Amino acid sequence: MRNTRTSLIRRTALAVAALTSALVLTACGGGSDSASSSHHTGDSASASAPASAPSSAGTHNAQDVAFVQGMIPHHQQALEMARLAADRASSAQVKELAARIEKAQDPEIRTMSGWLKSWNEKVPSSGSSMGSMPGMDHSSGSGMSGMSGMMDPKDMTMLEKSSGKHFDTMFLTMMVQHHEGAVKMAGTEKAQGAYGPATSMAEDIIKGQTAEITEMKKLLGKA
Structure with missing residues (x-):
């Protein structure tokens, strides 16, 4: 009886650990995607800024x-x-x-x-x-x-x-x-x-x- 209870406790602990690991990995992956998305958005905004800015007022030919x-x-x-x-x-x-x-x-x-x-x-x-x-x-x-x-x-x-x-x-x-x-x-x-x-x-x-x-x-x- 004691062995059965001990085995059940171990299996439960392993399941909880596995679930926790999955959640952590998912959270990390989401954060990376978010950061990556934010980074690319920033690049896009930066790249488009010169195009929207007026041409240099000092330009002459x-x-x-x-x-x-x-x-x-x-x-x-x-x-x-x-x-x-x-x-x-x-x-x-x-x-x-x-x-x-x-x-x-x-x-x-x-x-x-x-x-x-x-x-x-x-x-x-x-x-x-x-x-x-x-x-x-x-x-x-x-x-x-x-x-x-x-x-x-x-x-x-x-x-x-x-x-x-x-x-x-x-x-x-x-x-x-x-x-x-x-x-x-x-x-x-x-x-x-x-x-x-x-x-x-x-x-x-x-x-x-x-x-x-x-x-x-x-x-x-x-x-």
């Missing part, structure tokens, strides 16, 4: 550099022309227009120069050779070194030596051509540039200078 390096000397010549109007123009409207051009383009030169410095690119000076700058259309044969809308030295000398109504007419005619060149350059930047602030500036140039072209043509009686 070769077109951005060419646009800025070309537009700086383009603006510098416009400022040179505009500053002549103060004591040479006879029309108050021409003087006011020239002042607006200077007010708009001088800060843009400083902004674009800052971009080039941050990109470790060459910043053109007011005495830079236009032929050495990127983005020049050497095949066009018009303007300074073929840059779209730029005046050559002879044109600038003629403008500097003129005054009164003759200056007004020459200034407006030259500035229309100059603005048309800037709008063309800005259009290329808007279509091909990658740097957000540069493409935004290009859009502003297109809007602002297109409006000024219309204004100048009206002053010339060409509207």
Whole structure:
């Protein structure tokens, strides 16, 4: 009787131990799966994060550099022309227009120069050779070194030596051509540039200078 009871107790103990082991193994396996699932979920979230994030605001391409390096000397010549109007123009409207051009383009030169410095690119000076700058259309044969809308030295000398109504007419005619060149350059930047602030500036140039072209043509009686 005692042996039967002892045997029963042993069998019960073994059954309990086996059940406990199974529960422990199941719990461990579930924890591992959960951890693995959590780990993979984390990887998936991490992997998808860059895709959902906006592209780098600082990204720029070769077109951005060419646009800025070309537009700086383009603006510098416009400022040179505009500053002549103060004591040479006879029309108050021409003087006011020239002042607006200077007010708009001088800060843009400083902004674009800052971009080039941050990109470790060459910043053109007011005495830079236009032929050495990127983005020049050497095949066009018009303007300074073929840059779209730029005046050559002879044109600038003629403008500097003129005054009164003759200056007004020459200034407006030259500035229309100059603005048309800037709008063309800005259009290329808007279509091909990658740097957000540069493409935004290009859009502003297109809007602002297109409006000024219309204004100048009206002053010339060409509207």
